[in-house]
Amino acid sequence: MKISAQGSSRYPHVFSPLQVGPMTVHNRLCETTNTIGAGRLEGAPDDAFIVHHVAKAKGGMAWIGSETWLLDAPMPSEAKDEIIPGGAAMRFPLYYSPDVMTAVQRFVAAVHEAGAVAVFQLTQLNAVFGPSAVPVSGAYDWVSHPCTPDEIEHFIAAYANAAAAYHGVGVDGVELHAAHETLLHLFLSPATNRRTDEWGGSTEGRCKLLVETIKRVRATAGPGLAVGFRFTAGEARAGGFDLDEAERMIRHICREAPPDFVNFDVGHSWGDPPYVPTSFYPPALGADRAKRLRRAVNEVNEDVKVLYAGRVLTVEMAEQLLEDGACDLVGMTRASISDPEFALKAAEGREEEIRPCIGCNRCIDNSVHGTGTGLFQLQQRAMCSVNSTAGNELYWAANYAPARQQRHVVIVGAGPAGLETARVAAGRGHRVTVLEQHDHLGGQVWLAGQIPGREQFLRFVDYHQSNAARLGIDLQMNTAATADSVLALSPDVVVCATGSVPLVPPIDGADDPSVVQAWSVLDGSAPLGRRVAIVSQEDGMETVSVALKLAHAGHEVEVFHHWGGIGNALGRYTVPPVLTRLEELGVVCHSRVRVTKIGDGRLDLQSALTGRGSSVEGFDSVVLSCASRPDSALHDELRTAGFGRLYLIGAAWTPRGIQESVEHGMKVGLEV
Known part of the structure; x- marks a missing residue:
């Protein structure tokens, strides 16, 4: 044109x-x-x-x-x-x-x-x-x-x-x-x-x-x-x-x-x-x-x-x-x-x-x-x-159409899946209410935007904030949803986009209060000492993101990865700049080691290949970067209560990438 x-x-x-x-x-x-x-x-x-x-x-x-x-x-x-x-x-x-x-x-x-x-x-x-x-x-x-x-x-x-x-x-x-x-x-x-x-x-x-x-x-x-x-x-x-x-x-x-x-x-x-x-x-x-x-x-x-x-x-x-x-x-x-x-x-x-x-x-x-x-x-x-x-x-062309009957769609969670559902449903003419427990939109996309070099992710959050205003979406921030509070809104449809929560692996000492989760590092809420160990059991961006943020802040960082190497799931155009920056910042990475015990600044290790044991010590803080599990508790409670039009989407269904969550949200937004 x-x-x-x-x-x-x-x-x-x-x-x-x-x-x-x-x-x-x-x-x-x-x-x-x-x-x-x-x-x-x-x-x-x-x-x-x-x-x-x-x-x-x-x-x-x-x-x-x-x-x-x-x-x-x-x-x-x-x-x-x-x-x-x-x-x-x-x-x-x-x-x-x-x-x-x-x-x-x-x-x-x-x-x-x-x-x-x-x-x-x-x-x-x-x-x-x-x-x-x-x-x-x-x-x-x-x-x-x-x-x-x-x-x-x-x-x-x-x-x-x-x-x-x-x-x-x-x-x-x-x-x-x-x-x-x-x-x-x-x-x-x-x-x-x-x-x-x-x-x-x-x-x-x-x-x-x-x-x-x-x-x-x-x-x-x-x-x-x-x-x-x-x-x-x-x-x-x-x-x-x-x-x-x-x-x-x-x-x-x-x-x-x-x-x-x-x-x-x-x-x-x-x-x-x-x-x-x-x-x-x-x-x-x-x-x-x-x-x-x-x-x-x-x-x-x-x-x-x-x-x-x-x-x-x-x-x-x-x-x-x-x-x-x-x-x-x-x-x-x-x-x-x-x-x-x-x-x-x-x-x-x-x-x-x-x-x-x-x-x-x-x-x-x-x-x-x-x-x-x-x-x-x-x-x-x-x-x-x-x-x-x-x-x-x-x-999209085959399925997008204005809603024949306006419904009240309540979406719990303003991560990528929930935001995309809201955008599509509101665009079709539904009345949309979004309940978000935090004071910001974006879920894990917002977390990614806190990393040096990934600030551009916040542009996606800003885009959806603008959409909400333009489409008349009711954003209710700082609102922790329960089954009773959701049902009190008299919804016709409920979409549970409640995301995921960090996994705690079966490591002796992993549940100790002194051990913190990667997400707490990314959102800035975790108190950390100078020398930090990262226990990694994931192959995407989470581990490298935490390491980058900590190293940029002046911490001495060592990563203990459970298999071949950090960032194994990243593409060839994505991994080089990440690994380059980690090297420049002095982050030390250990591969093919599994952490068996955490305590008193010490990590007990085991070779992922031979099972041979070893240990390292002298760490002020330990961070777990071990992926996440679905948080479907609200969905399960609403289903047990017999609520009819109920959807479970995005990472609340199964943690994957942003693309999978956004696509899932789009398809649900077309269906409601």
């Missing part, structure tokens, strides 16, 4: 058109390519895929990158196709299928009807082929097969043939993926390209594959197709190229094979910062690099446009980047996942209605590492911790 003149006046740079080669973009906001698994088929743009991505065009974004399009590889005889997290080495790309291309044509037409352009990213992301037989990245131990000249020719032709095929069904532009450990990136990086022939060695040699590919794509696809590439503005890995080398490379590429656009980001798949920066990083952390490279690009060819992507949170921030000359186009992909209508809302002065991205990275972590929901896996779909509709667009 094209933004009105009023929107243009609010953000004149953002909502101004731009010519990118042969492609006219009606504003500067881009959904950069993100393989979130929006479709239910293996990569084909089905109805679920189309409605997810086109919603962003309808919401005001001018550039739709959708998801990456994997190309064919010259697999040797009898070798199986390989599927890896986020990519694949396969003989037959999707564009070989007439049915897929018919679906692509339908998708592109829908993007155009919504007023946006469709830019397809073409990629060889397989870790099987590379310039040299070295590990692809620090995230995995994959070692590539070194490409022969014939295989290099195959890959150049594969990019060109795919570009021509997609252009033939209406695609406006193609982006050659030359970052994120793709084949083109592996050739560009001195960390992975150890060749001494014409395809390696010097800056020019390492750039040759990308240069030749751009030339072939233009020659094969013909005029009318915008051609660009994604590029890392400096690698965060040992032996990789720095910003100075990135500038030399960009100047060379833009001289030899000028693209229509370059899409810059920063980082590494397993480094600090990662390509997809979390809330632990400042917004737009690579914009200064993009600005320098934009100057270099324009000195070579002023027609080449620069797109910057990297945790741009608001349209106001995008406006500032454009005004400062950091870029010509701004990627705001995660912002568009959390709220596909953010652009339109900003243009209309409704910023308080924008559902904010909190930088938790559930979207990318799920798509790369998701069980049953990742790329090429059954039942794959998009996910977002704060947007319950992401991946559920068709479900």
Whole structure:
């Protein structure tokens, strides 16, 4: 949807058109390519895929990158196709299928009807082929097969043939993926390209594959197709190229094979910062690099446009980047996942209605590492911790309707599940009362927001506070609910979103008053001494969050983890910044040790593998970080009392992530 003149006046740079080669973009906001698994088929743009991505065009974004399009590889005889997290080495790309291309044509037409352009990213992301037989990245131990000249020719032709095929069904532009450990990136990086022939060695040699590919794509696809590439503005890995080398490379590429656009980001798949920066990083952390490279690009060819992507949170921030000359186009992909209508809302002065991205990275972590929901896996779909509709667009469209009969819905608990139920139910016309025992909203999301580097989580709490005022939700804070007090409100429906409570493990001394729970540390209520031991029996963010908060406050911290290591459940873009900060703060971590007894500043330990015993002492305080259990007592009491329309949701049902709680709340809000 094209933004009105009023929107243009609010953000004149953002909502101004731009010519990118042969492609006219009606504003500067881009959904950069993100393989979130929006479709239910293996990569084909089905109805679920189309409605997810086109919603962003309808919401005001001018550039739709959708998801990456994997190309064919010259697999040797009898070798199986390989599927890896986020990519694949396969003989037959999707564009070989007439049915897929018919679906692509339908998708592109829908993007155009919504007023946006469709830019397809073409990629060889397989870790099987590379310039040299070295590990692809620090995230995995994959070692590539070194490409022969014939295989290099195959890959150049594969990019060109795919570009021509997609252009033939209406695609406006193609982006050659030359970052994120793709084949083109592996050739560009001195960390992975150890060749001494014409395809390696010097800056020019390492750039040759990308240069030749751009030339072939233009020659094969013909005029009318915008051609660009994604590029890392400096690698965060040992032996990789720095910003100075990135500038030399960009100047060379833009001289030899000028693209229509370059899409810059920063980082590494397993480094600090990662390509997809979390809330632990400042917004737009690579914009200064993009600005320098934009100057270099324009000195070579002023027609080449620069797109910057990297945790741009608001349209106001995008406006500032454009005004400062950091870029010509701004990627705001995660912002568009959390709220596909953010652009339109900003243009209309409704910023308080924008559902904010909190930088938790559930979207990318799920798509790369998701069980049953990742790329090429059954039942794959998009996910977002704060947007319950992401991946559920068709479900929402089929089930959302104004309430036929207004009911009084009483929700106990203002955590993510309860707040989302309230938002949806009130939006449908129900009268909603929320009872919350604390003086703040958000539940465990509020707790997460107390951690240095995760303050952005409180934006989600603020969003729901604004929703409550706008929708007329009655928030009753500092209200401890009982069965009698709930029934006294004469509810038609009761939703128990009472969350969970910390687990106390069967450790001798764990219930001693001197031992405190992780949540008490996060909310600031626990008295603690200087030297603190954390007993960890969970693999997510709780342990690392407590350790970070304590270390930032000046405590000496040691973690005793029951298995492989803290943060094992975190994705590859999420765990590096956390572990980096713990290391910098001097937090000591012990793995594969189980605490058997706590007392008098001493921990008795047992190896998780051999059972061998040991002990450590000298701690002033002990913190338990051992996950949580459902708190369903109120629900059980109301059910015993015979109350009819009763729901148990979120962590009160079973503790999981924010996404699971928010989605559960949305579905109950649609049902009541």
